[in-house]
Amino acid sequence: MNSRRDYDVVIIGAGMSGLAAGIRLAHFGRKVCIFERHNAVGGLNGFYGIDGRRYDVGLHALTNFSRPGVRGTPLVKLLRQLRIDREEFALCEQRGSRIAFGPRGETELRFTNDFAVLESEVATRFPRQIDGFRALVAAVRAFDDVALDAPAVSARGVVRSHISDPLLEDMLFCPLMYYGSPTERDMDFGQFVIMFKALFLEGFARPLEGVRVILRVLLAKYRAAGGERRMKCGVRRIEARGGSAHALELDDGTEVTARHIISSIGAPETERLITGEVPVGGIATPPGRLSFVETITVFNREPASFGWGEDTIVFFNDSERFSYESPQAEVDTRSGVICLPNNFQYGPGKSLPEGLLRVTCLARPELWSALPDEEYRAAKRRWFAAVQESARRFLPSPGGAVAPEDAVVATDMFTPRTITRYTGHLGGAIYGSPVKNRHGRTALDNLYLCGTDQGFLGIIGAMLSGISMANLHVLQKETPKL
């Protein structure tokens, strides 16, 4: 522990965005400290260990993957801004993914990191829609998705102006919503564009060892740049005076001061910390309503041995329309996302030590948080089975000598309750508030937001959010002007 109590910049939360902001600021000589309540870094993209196994929390795949030589992409910007060599992330590309709709996944669109595959799938399955699809893609490419002032426009509206088949419309929305939308039923078109580029025009990749590789790189950069961090010590109060954040009170009761504060913990979560002379309208951002459960199954062999070796990610839906909203029951198993982390192109002789199957479905946080402990455990067991049963309809029938059920060596499951407990996000809202704040400004003039509620999505988006906010509110402001 160090005794310094005054910083140029304090960052609340050591997730991807907070670490990225910290690296920029420390690199350019600012005295920075990151305060993190949890005992591990990563936030919504961390990892944890049980019985000697390590599990990633958020990361199915890193989206926004672009290959070396492709210029101007979010990944390239991020690597430059953080002075990270591409090799350090050791990214391995996906094998291939699918969107499977219908009770048995009868209608299918495959996609890979080559956009031509999706385009040709749409042309084959939806021949009448391909011109509209191409027009939509042109609109996506032409849209300025990094503008900080774009007005909100319904993505459903824009998509329907190009595509008239509701099945194709829903199939395109399903992956984009599941991988980043805090908004029920519709998305802002700007967010749709970010996600469309991240998933379809760019693509999926992953380090062999998962998210911890990325976190390790970020931590090493931050440390080398001279950044400080304190774990197991969050910020519990921001004292407002005269329109500014005057001081911060830490969980251990000590007070620190800083010229700038960047909070990555979410907009409503940050607003709740403000006390003292609270500005009018200072607590205004609605929390998100969307949360998820995820089941994790560990096998003693590769999923390929059951005939599940081709799919990296499968986005599924069994109903006529795809419903992306907070469910009536604890979990909605009609739709979901299957991830097989073994199915990335790790290269010859490289593979994960065990087989993994992860399935994510929408969940209703209020119902999970209200359960007494014993019923909570029972609900987890019940829904674990229901989620598996639903997802298995969209995977090939198992072949091979050993059935998947007989190869299971461990399982785990997280719920909205787990998310709130470990990340502090209200209502387990992984994607934060539906109201995004691109400027990151708050009611206090030296307190800014980064991360989920600033509105760049995915883990590359999270890091770019931290970078952009550190640049905009601290580094650019303090670069000499005449």
Place this chain on the structure above:
Amino acid sequence: MTKDECKQVVLDIIADIAPDEDLSNVKPEVRLRDQLQLDSMDFLDIVMELRKRHGIEVPEADYMQLASLDSCAEYLTPKFNALAGKS
């Protein structure tokens, strides 16, 4: 410091900021933006690295002086030499 040394200082900074760019054939008289993929974030970084590494201040109104390697050398070499004279 000579103008050639000054150009090398700028190239070294760009090499660190944008290691994915090929800097072996940068033409000194051509605008950097026209031969390399550098955006406004990258130019801000060049300015901040000049300050961090060499104590050189480039006010916002002078950013256009950094357009090409030649103009960088014209603008920055006297600043480097003035700084060296002081110490």
